Each structure stands twice: as structure tokens, then as C-alpha cells.
Amino acid sequence: MALALQPQATISAIGLSGQMHGVVLVNSDGKPLRPAILWPDARAQDELKTYQALPAPVRLRLANPLVPGMAGPILAWVARQESDTYQAAASALQPKDWLRLRLTGETATDPSDASATLLYDLLADEWAEDVIEILGLKRELFAAIRPSDATGGGLSKFAAEAMNLPAGIPVAIGAGDTAAAAVGTGLLEPGQIQVTMGTGAQVIQLYREPLADPNGRVHLYRSADRDTWYGMAAVQNGGLALDWVRRALGTHWEELYACAERAAPGTEGLVFLPFLVHERAHQPNSQAGGAFLGLRSSHRREDMLQAALEGVALGIRVALEALPGAEMATSLRVAWGGSVNQLWRQMLANVLGRQLVAVDVPGASSRGAALLGGVASGKWATVRETAKVVPPTQTVAIPDPKKVELYDKVFAKYLKLTQVRQEG
Numbered sequence: 001m002a003l004a005l006q007p008q009a010t011i012s013a014i015g016l017s018g019q020m021h022g023v024v025l026v027n028s029d030g031k032p033l034r035p036a037i038l039w040p041d042a043r044a045q046d047e048l049k050t051y052q053a054l055p056a057p058v059r060l061r062l063a064n065p066l067v068p069g070m071a072g073p074i075l076a077w078v079a080r081q082e083s084d085t086y087q088a089a090a091s092a093l094q095p096k097d098w099l100r101l102r103l104t105g106e107t108a109t110d111p112s113d114a115s116a117t118l119l120y121d122l123l124a125d126e127w128a129e130d131v132i133e134i135l136g137l138k139r140e141l142f143a144a145i146r147p148s149d150a151t152g153g154g155l156s157k158f159a160a161e162a163m164n165l166p167a168g169i170p171v172a173i174g175a176g177d178t179a180a181a182a183v184g185t186g187l188l189e190p191g192q193i194q195v196t197m198g199t200g201a202q203v204i205q206l207y208r209e210p211l212a213d214p215n216g217r218v219h220l221y222r223s224a225d226r227d228t229w230y231g232m233a234a235v236q237n238g239g240l241a242l243d244w245v246r247r248a249l250g251t252h253w254e255e256l257y258a259c260a261e262r263a264a265p266g267t268e269g270l271v272f273l274p275f276l277v278h279e280r281a282h283q284p285n286s287q288a289g290g291a292f293l294g295l296r297s298s299h300r301r302e303d304m305l306q307a308a309l310e311g312v313a314l315g316i317r318v319a320l321e322a323l324p325g326a327e328m329a330t331s332l333r334v335a336w337g338g339s340v341n342q343l344w345r346q347m348l349a350n351v352l353g354r355q356l357v358a359v360d361v362p363g364a365s366s367r368g369a370a371l372l373g374g375v376a377s378g379k380w381a382t383v384r385e386t387a388k389v390v391p392p393t394q395t396v397a398i399p400d401p402k403k404v405e406l407y408d409k410v411f412a413k414y415l416k417l418t419q420v421r422q423e424g
Contacts, residue, residue: 011165014103014155015373016174017181017365018096020116021067023074028090030101034082037074040236040277044073047080050135051118058130063115063122063212063220072118076135092141096174104153104171109143111222112179122210122220122229148175148224149375149383172376175224177365178202178232183224183383184368185335185359186390190228193326194333195316195348196364201238203319204230205326217322224372225383233319238312241274241290245308249301253341259305260343265350265406267303269294271417272311279315293417309344313351314414320352331355333393335364342396349397351411353404361391 021039026032037043045068051059052066064070071092079086093101094113101107114120114127119135119142121128127142146152152173160167174180178196182204187194190206207229212220219232246256275290292304320326332354334345340358349356361367371386380386 011169013170013172013373013377013379014165015172015180015369015371015376016096016100016152017177017369017372018094018099018113018174020094020113020176020178021070022095023071023078024093024095024098025078025085025089026091026093026098026101027088030091030098030105030107032098033085033088034078036095036098037069037078039067039069041074042068042278044068044077047073047076047135050076054131054134058128059216060212060214061121061123062118062128062131063210064118065216065219066118070116070118072131072135072137075137075141079137086138089138089141091143093143094176096176097143100152100171100174103155103159105156106153107143108146108152108173110148110173110175110224111145112148112175112224114142114145115222116176116219122212122222125210125222146173147226148173148179149226149372151376170373170377172369172372174369174372176221178204179221179224179230180366180368180372181335181364182206182230182368183371183386184364184366184391185333185361186387187333188225188384188387188390191325192333193320193323193329194335194359195320196335197238197316199238199240201235201312201316201319202232203235203316203323203326204232205323206230211324213322213324218319218324224368227384231323233322235315235319236277236279237274237290237315241276241312242308244276245272245305249304251301251305256305256309257341257344259302260309260341260347261350261403262302262306265310265403266410266413267307267310268299269296270299270303270307271410271414272304272307273414273418274308274311274315288418309347310351310410311414313348314411316348317352317411318415329354331357331395333357333359334396335359335361345397346400349399350403351407353399353407355395355399356397357393358396359391359393367391 024036048066151170154168157167190208193205210229271293273291
């Protein structure tokens, strides 16, 4: 279907962003051989045993927790369980890289997506050849790695006709969604911490050097520029958990958020553990299920809704405190893929104990992709130069010291309960 562009619109470049960790297996003609396998998929759990047996120095160079939904374990699973498909594959692409292949006919990937595969040496900044060999994977499956802001080919005649665009305009290599969102929100300087929330939540911080977490709790990826890395604690149960509670209790979003701090912090002993899907490694309770704990006959529906908001906020706090150096930050940038409700923002400020500075930009990843297209086409010389067009920010919530103190106690109880649930 052709795009219906306004007559005055001029498209001079295309930038790309996409869901990270997915695997799109294609043949030599670029045609998918099976449906993509995406990050929530846990079928490759057994393949993690090979990773766990790697020497400690090798695992440190991968610089990431061992997660079954990353490309390395997924490909090892496909090789074992779907041998015919695996042998027919010419490339194993990330979602945005398959889209670029369709647009340009060229195969490539970028450091931000490559570093999120458990097949990338973060310290050497290249594919981890030894890990690929140990897993027994075909080396030819992995595309050449090129900078996110480089040109990944021109728009093909076929794609140009389908999109009603000029053939040959540059298509940027692009970046994974979180890396692109950092560019889109103007997060360009190391040290700042940014929280985004949608189905999940991401807490990220830029670094000038590749600082791997020796405890394996948080992720380390390449940024979309050529100079920095970012640490990330990813929360699986953000908006996903709130939406489940909303539907289960038969309410709407406005009523849910209206229950934020309607009662004193801690909701008279009621605690919601939001682990409806498995959490990442920073969370002590990563494998246990969710629960409402401390429920009494005196609690009402509104108390359960407040507890749900508190539980998700407390989960984000666990992620924040897992980031090295996070204790030094007195404010947090927030870019919402989810709600901008002020009551919810204020609760987060009180739970996290930091003032929140909102970045006024919808579709941060899309904006970042567009800016990468601008660099690839020469509008800006570097990603850092896009600082000239950073979106505006404003302080939207300042923590209430009395509520911060109360939430510190609630948080201590939350950590104790998650530990008990894990041991149980």
C-alpha cells in the first residue's frame, strides 16, 4: 500500500528502529523461513546451560544477564529443534535489520542490536567469535556490524514504488528501540538516568566506557552514537501488570490512576507483587509468580488498585538501585510510552525518592530513528550534533519527604516479601 504523503512533504532519508532481541531467519532471497521469535519467548531456557558453562572471563565480555529470549540462545534452540529451517537460513536478522533488507536489499546490523544478542563481545566491540563457535552456530548467519548513523543503502525501486517515495534516498542502519529512544529524547550525555514505561519499563544510564556489571544484574549495550554505552535494568512487569489488574478488577485507566496514594503509602499492609511474567536478573524474585499479599476483609477494590500501582513503582525502584552509580542521581528523566497521569508521576517520585523531569516527546524511538536518518543523510555530522534539536523538558514531580520516608519502609517490606517468595 502506498503512503499518502502530503504534497508539501519532502522525505530525504529514512531511519529505522525496532524491537530488540528478536530473530528473523531468512533464506538467500531474504524471505523469512519461519515466524520471528521475540524476546518474551522462554523456549531456549535449556540452551542457557551452555552459557553457564562458559569461563567467567568470557561471560564477563558478553556483559549481560543470561536471558533465553536473546538471539544466541534462540538460535541454538532453532539449530537443535528445527534443523531443516536452521540449515536453510542464510541470515539471522534483528527485526529492524530485516525491514532494512526489504527496503534496500542490503544486509547489516548495528552495535546496539548486536550487543543485545549474547553473541557480542562488549569489551572488544565486535562479534564474540569464540562464543559463536562454542554454540556451534554458522558464522555466516551474522551480518556485518556498521554504525547506527551510517547509510545502510539507498531505497530500492521496488520499495520506493510501494511507499510513494523517491528511489535511492538513504536508509540509515538504525538502532534498537531503547538506543533510538535515547537519541530521540536527547539523552546524549553520560551520567543521566532515564526511565521509560510502556508494557515494561526501562531504566538506562549512559557510560563513557563499557562498565559491565560483575554481578550480572543489569544489561550493557552499545548506544546509537559511536562514543557511549548504556546500562539498562529492564522491568518486564510495567504497564503489562497494571493492565492485567485493570482488566481483572473491571476498571478503566482513569479510575486506576485516581487511586494513587488515596490512602497512606503501603495501603494498610496490602502489597502487590507484579511478577505476572518472569522478571530480569536484577529482581530477586525473577522466577516466582505475582500475588496480592496481606489482603484482609477491610481492604476494598480501591486499595487493590493503589497496591498495584505501588507494586509496579517498587519494581522500578529495584531496577533503579541495581544500576551502578544510581544513588548519585537526584533527578530522573522520564519519557512515557505509557501514562502521563500526574498522580502516578507523583507516586513514582515518592517511591523513587527523586524529582522527575519529563521529556516532552511522543514516540521517542521513532524520533530517534528519524534523527539517525538525518545523520546518515548529512543533515547533522554526528549524533551528538542532534543536541541542537533536543525536545523540551520540565519538572513534573518533586518527592514529598514524609512520603519518601514511608515508602522506604514499604520498600524494605517489599524486598523481604520477594525474597520469601523466591525461597518458597
